[in-house]
Amino acid sequence: xxxxxxxGIGQTPVGEHWxxxxxxxxxxxxxxxxxDAGIERPEALYVGNMLSGQLSRQENVGALLADHAxxxxxxAIKVEAACGSGGAALRLAYLAVAGGSxxxxxxxxxxxxxxxxxxxxxxxLATAADAEYEADQGLSFVALNALLMRRYMHEYGYRKEDFxxxxxxxxxxxxxxxxxxxxxxxxxxxxxEAKAIVEPxxxxxxxxxxxxxxxxxxxxxxxxxxxxxxxVRILGSAAATDAVALHDRRxxxxxxxxxxxxxxxxxQAKVGVEDIDFVELHDAFSIxxxxxxxxxxxxxxxxxxxxAMEGEITLQGRIPICTMGGLKARGHPxxxxxxxxxxxxxxxxxxxxxxxxxxxxxxxxxxxxxxxGAFAVTHVLERAF
Amino acid sequence: xxxxxxxGIGQTPVGEHWxxxxxxxxxxxxxxxxxDAGIERPEALYVGNMLSGQLSRQENVGALLADHAxxxxxxAIKVEAACGSGGAALRLAYLAVAGGSxxxxxxxxxxxxxxxxxxxxxxxLATAADAEYEADQGLSFVALNALLMRRYMHEYGYRKEDFxxxxxxxxxxxxxxxxxxxxxxxxxxxxxEAKAIVEPxxxxxxxxxxxxxxxxxxxxxxxxxxxxxxxVRILGSAAATDAVALHDRRxxxxxxxxxxxxxxxxxQAKVGVEDIDFVELHDAFSIxxxxxxxxxxxxxxxxxxxxAMEGEITLQGRIPICTMGGLKARGHPxxxxxxxxxxxxxxxxxxxxxxxxxxxxxxxxxxxxxxxGAFAVTHVLERAF
Numbered sequence: 062x063x064x065x066x067x068x069g070i071g072q073t074p075v076g077e078h079w080x081x082x083x084x085x086x087x088x089x090x091x092x093x094x095x096x097d098a099g100i101e102r103p104e105a106l107y108v109g110n111m112l113s114g115q116l117s118r119q120e121n122v123g124a125l126l127a128d129h130a131x132x133x134x135x136x137a138i139k140v141e142a143a144c145g146s147g148g149a150a151l152r153l154a155y156l157a158v159a160g161g162s163x164x165x166x167x168x169x170x171x172x173x174x175x176x177x178x179x180x181x182x183x184x185x186l187a188t189a190a191d192a193e194y195e196a197d198q199g200l201s202f203v204a205l206n207a208l209l210m211r212r213y214m215h216e217y218g219y220r221k222e223d224f225x226x227x228x229x230x231x232x233x234x235x236x237x238x239x240x241x242x243x244x245x246x247x248x249x250x251x252x253x254e255a256k257a258i259v260e261p262x263x264x265x266x267x268x269x270x271x272x273x274x275x276x277x278x279x280x281x282x283x284x285x286x287x288x289x290x291x292x293v294r295i296l297g298s299a300a301a302t303d304a305v306a307l308h309d310r311r312x313x314x315x316x317x318x319x320x321x322x323x324x325x326x327x328x329q330a331k332v333g334v335e336d337i338d339f340v341e342l343h344d345a346f347s348i349x350x351x352x353x354x355x356x357x358x359x360x361x362x363x364x365x366x367x368x369a370m371e372g373e374i375t376l377q378g379r380i381p382i383c384t385m386g387g388l389k390a391r392g393h394p395x396x397x398x399x400x401x402x403x404x405x406x407x408x409x410x411x412x413x414x415x416x417x418x419x420x421x422x423x424x425x426x427x428x429x430x431x432x433x434g435a436f437a438v439t440h441v442l443e444r445a446f
Numbered sequence: 447x448x449x450x451x452x453x454g455i456g457q458t459p460v461g462e463h464w465x466x467x468x469x470x471x472x473x474x475x476x477x478x479x480x481x482d483a484g485i486e487r488p489e490a491l492y493v494g495n496m497l498s499g500q501l502s503r504q505e506n507v508g509a510l511l512a513d514h515a516x517x518x519x520x521x522a523i524k525v526e527a528a529c530g531s532g533g534a535a536l537r538l539a540y541l542a543v544a545g546g547s548x549x550x551x552x553x554x555x556x557x558x559x560x561x562x563x564x565x566x567x568x569x570x571l572a573t574a575a576d577a578e579y580e581a582d583q584g585l586s587f588v589a590l591n592a593l594l595m596r597r598y599m600h601e602y603g604y605r606k607e608d609f610x611x612x613x614x615x616x617x618x619x620x621x622x623x624x625x626x627x628x629x630x631x632x633x634x635x636x637x638x639e640a641k642a643i644v645e646p647x648x649x650x651x652x653x654x655x656x657x658x659x660x661x662x663x664x665x666x667x668x669x670x671x672x673x674x675x676x677x678v679r680i681l682g683s684a685a686a687t688d689a690v691a692l693h694d695r696r697x698x699x700x701x702x703x704x705x706x707x708x709x710x711x712x713x714q715a716k717v718g719v720e721d722i723d724f725v726e727l728h729d730a731f732s733i734x735x736x737x738x739x740x741x742x743x744x745x746x747x748x749x750x751x752x753x754a755m756e757g758e759i760t761l762q763g764r765i766p767i768c769t770m771g772g773l774k775a776r777g778h779p780x781x782x783x784x785x786x787x788x789x790x791x792x793x794x795x796x797x798x799x800x801x802x803x804x805x806x807x808x809x810x811x812x813x814x815x816x817x818x819g820a821f822a823v824t825h826v827l828e829r830a831f
Binding site: 062082120136149192196 | 447524817
């Protein structure tokens with residue numbers, strides 16, 4: 062397989078885009094990434110999206126985005142793995158270039174959520190869970206995360222405030238990200254007063270519903286070298302699954318899809334978890350951040366939350382996470398999130414992350430999760446030249 | 447890229463499966479294909495599906511099917527390109543094996559439609575069209591095809607009965623397909639009396655709403671040889687797009703996505719259109735069959751319908767199509783259709799098509815279309831050994 066790099070990146074601000082339909086959001090990200098790469102036209106476009114059919118009554122968004130981005134004719138396909146859709150699109154784009162079937166392939170993630178009534182959004186997000194055994198029993202997606210958080214607190218003896226470091230870090234990092242939804246720091250007071258959504262998950266444990274689109278252009282690393290493009294190599298790429306329903310897992314607090322995808326991606330990259338300089342992880346809820354740090358190997362079981370308590374996840378810490386705000390503060394337009402992560406990691410590895418730049422970072426990991434852990438996709442990225 | 451073959455096939459009967467949820471339909475097809483190939487576990491599973499979010503309130507069906515088919519842990523991703531979702535899943539599975547990232551990859555197509563109220567099904571199918579400029583203006587998916595058929599009749603001077611040959615052929619072929627929904631021949635009388643859905647499209651110009659699932663196992667052809675598996679080689683594979691909205695096309699009667707995907711697939715296969723022995727084509731409506739025969743190069747412009755009038759599309763004709771009943775009579779569980787086509791073409795090329803066997807056939811084409819031509823994916827298949 063060929064060596065593949067990210068050679069172009071683009072993103073729209075994350076937020077409420079009532080003035081822009083799905084196709085325009087996607088178009089803006091695709092055009093921005095092509096312009097960044099100085100490339101006219103890709104051979105294929107894979108679009109990560111979860112909710113267009115339910116919330117915008119629009120399927121076939123692969124063809125729709127290709128057309129509206131001025132790329133009529135190219136191969137274009139929508140890819141869905143719940144909130145992991147963007148990462149899944151990135152993986153399929155990577156496979157196409159690595160395998161040699163195409164030289165220039167794009168992955169775009171797009172989601173438009175905020176125009177729908179909130180009951181409809183809640184119902185739509187619950188389709189990431191098991192429809193028959195979870196959602197139909199009245200469990201919303203927040204409720205599933207509340208069950209996980211309660212169990213974690215019970216098993217390991219943590220309090221709600223032990224999780225606050227995740228939101229504090231995310232908001233602190235979003236301040237300097239012009240594309241982030243919430244560009245303001247959080248106070249301990251705000252965290253203490255945050256309303257419960259489903260006990261023990263508070264509003265500030267939860268990432269926001271949002272609209273947004275992001276895109277990347279992939280090419281053989283050799284192509285990037287020849288054309289003098291700023292290349293971020295994809296050293297490892299892997300996806301894995303677990304049971305969709307929480308009650309079907311061997312242990313609900315062990316995210317085995319994350320474990321497997323990380324181990325495979327690291328093995329392909331020929332690096333160890335200790336070599337990773339930062340992680341764009343899937344902090345849809347603070348409990349998700351804790352569990353994925355553990356399953357990825359950055360903390361032992363039951364200790365993921367300690368990294369937040371001890372400041373190890375900040376830009377100055379041992380393993381910085383969510384360096385541009387993460388799902389919590391950049392915002393979580395679900396099917397787009399995995400591509401935002403790729404764009405943000407590319408900014409870090411290009412040395413273009415502005416005030417949030419991690420000095421001398423060389424290896425980044427991005428991880429996108431679908432459902433409460435049913436799908437996970439992990440990529441290891443490296444500054445190429 | 448490596449030479450890839452279909453080494454296992456599986457399908458459920460197409461019809462109304464009110465007793466079986468989506469996950470069970472998918473599981474049955476996946477298990478049947480694995481069992482046919484004598485393989486325990488694939489490395490990845492790509493699932494073509496269009497409507498699970500809208501009609502079954504279930505997304506993340508990649509992970510869901512992997513889990514329920516006993517494959518927990520494998521990479522599994524849903525792929526959507528409207529009614530072309532199955533063909534898109536086949537293409538991505540092909541790319542994964544051809545590129546060398548995995549040896550055994552499955553593509554499954556699954557759709558469950560018939561339990562929903564028919565107004566909801568009509569609304570869901572219209573999400574294959576342009577939501578803002580077609581569906582929101584009141585155009586159903588049948589209405590779009592009616593516009594195309596009316597224009598075709600006007601431009602070239604055909605009558606409604608000139609299209610009857612498509613349905614007659616499909617139903618005649620379905621009689622011998624134990625998995626088909628409508629295993630009965632049609633009479634001229636039935637066609638003459640068929641109710642109009644949207645003038646000039648009658649009930650018998652239209653493929654039926656249906657439930658069903660089909661799956662294929664792909665592997666390197668070399669693997670098939672070593673393990674003595676009945677291999678059907680994928681000689682060519684290509685996908686392309688066009689405008690989603692009919693009014694955005696240069697010419698609504700020219701399916702340019704079909705044209706491009708056929709030309710690329712034939713070029714990759716190094717064969718000409720005249721070498722193709724049969725086609726499993728996307729006869730969602732009889733006008734679609736006519737237009738795709740033309741865009742594929744089997745008939746000049748305005749002459750596609752003549753192939754049906756002159757009996758050239760039957761098993762005894764010059765270019766047999768829909769040899770096991772096609773979308774019209776086997777049934778059209780939308781996201782599954784592209785994989786049913788692959789299974790049926792594999793049966794022909796293995797010499798296992800029973801009473802419908804085309805003697806000595808060597809090259810088959812399968813073609814799956816999303817929307818009214820916005821997405822098209824074409825594969826050229828060959829009997830390997």
